[in-house]
Amino acid sequence: MSRNEAAAEEPAGSSRAAGACVLVVLSGAVVGIAFAVDEAAGVLLVVVAGGFALYRSARRMSDSRTTPPPPLSGTFTQLIATKSTTSGRGRGRG
Structure with a gap:
């Protein structure tokens, strides 16, 4: 393996x-x-x-040019609600 191949395989995060x-x-x-x-x-x-x-961190957080995340769909929130209410069923106390 040559030096160029070893440098190409180095992850980008390590240099940062x-x-x-x-x-x-x-x-x-x-x-x-x-x-x-x-x-x-x-x-x-x-x-x-x-x-x-x-x-700098406060200025970066208040950037209004970014789009907000999309709202959760109704079926997804209903699924979460039914999972949280049915998760305790069928378990014995021990």
Whole structure:
């Protein structure tokens, strides 16, 4: 097996995980340097980074351009209702 074949078989998720690990290590180094320079600068950096992450996640959640999921059909909800009411029948107490 050649190197190209081995690289082609590598799952795509592992490179993303490796990239995430690199970003975590680099950001930890930056925070460590900021705390070494001045404790207030380190705290400010952590607060600003957390606020930015919270802003991005909240903004991503409120995207109104996405279509809502389709409503459940009547037969499916009826099936669930009958399954939940009949699941206790026929069982002995023990």
